[in-house]
Amino acid sequence: MSSTTSNGHGPAGGASRRDFLGLVTGAFAAVGSAAIAWSLIDSMNPAADVIAAGAPMDIDVSKIEPGQQIVVRWRGMPILLVNRTAEMMATLNNKTDVARLADPDSNVNQQPGYARNWHRSVKPELAVLVGICTHLGCLPEYFPKPDPSQPVENWPGGYFCPCHGSKYDLAGRVYKNVPAPDNLPVPPYFYVDPKTVRVGQNPAGISFSLGEVAQL
Numbered sequence: 001m002s003s004t005t006s007n008g009h010g011p012a013g014g015a016s017r018r019d020f021l022g023l024v025t026g027a028f029a030a031v032g033s034a035a036i037a038w039s040l041i042d043s044m045n046p047a048a049d050v051i052a053a054g055a056p057m058d059i060d061v062s063k064i065e066p067g068q069q070i071v072v073r074w075r076g077m078p079i080l081l082v083n084r085t086a087e088m089m090a091t092l093n094n095k096t097d098v099a100r101l102a103d104p105d106s107n108v109n110q111q112p113g114y115a116r117n118w119h120r121s122v123k124p125e126l127a128v129l130v131g132i133c134t135h136l137g138c139l140p141e142y143f144p145k146p147d148p149s150q151p152v153e154n155w156p157g158g159y160f161c162p163c164h165g166s167k168y169d170l171a172g173r174v175y176k177n178v179p180a181p182d183n184l185p186v187p188p189y190f191y192v193d194p195k196t197v198r199v200g201q202n203p204a205g206i207s208f209s210l211g212e213v214a215q216l
């Protein structure tokens with residue numbers, strides 16, 4: 001299976017949701033181009049008519065390297081999947097960092113019930129998030145860990161929205177005192193098997209739709 005993946009940050013500058021649609025088009029036209037900072041799993045995407053219908057899509061998550069993020073498109077939205085390392089997961093429970101979050105317990109309806117936990121996911125190691133800033137819809141950049149280029153001091157990594165400076169942790173939980181009001185949404189998903197995540201469909205017996213979230 002050929003694929004393109006990304007360990008790095010999101011698009012340079014403040015790409016908007018609308019920009020993402022153009023970015024996707026460009027990505028399919030020029031896979032491998034260094035200009036495409038948000039790499040996409042091209043061969044994992046279903047046919048265009050399936051995408052247009054918003055059908056659930058299966059994603060092989062077994063090849064996501066530790067610390068790596070991949071981005072797929074579902075219903076026109078960037079879906080971020082990160083294989084979080086133990087070190088990354090530890091930041092989610094760091095008391096100092098948690099105290100800086102606006103909604104650390106995910107009380108606002110931004111995720112299905114099965115992601116209302118400290119890691120905001122089904123399995124702690126795999127994050128599955130909608131990569132759209134809850135302020136005005138820009139695309140937050142991925143910072144897997146602190147590094148010299150981090151845009152915020154004393155920040156353990158996560159997502160940073162360059163449009164107006166909102167920041168989120170590695171579970172998509174928004175910080176206090178930033179423009180974005182809510183955590184990044186979590187889409188409906190479940191594990192078909194240990195290697196495969198189906199985005200767009202809940203586990204059996206559970207009803208949740210992104211139409212229910214407080215902010216997208």
Ligand code: FES
Nearest residue numbers: 133135136161164
């Ligand atoms: S759109 Fe992200 S901070 Fe404004």
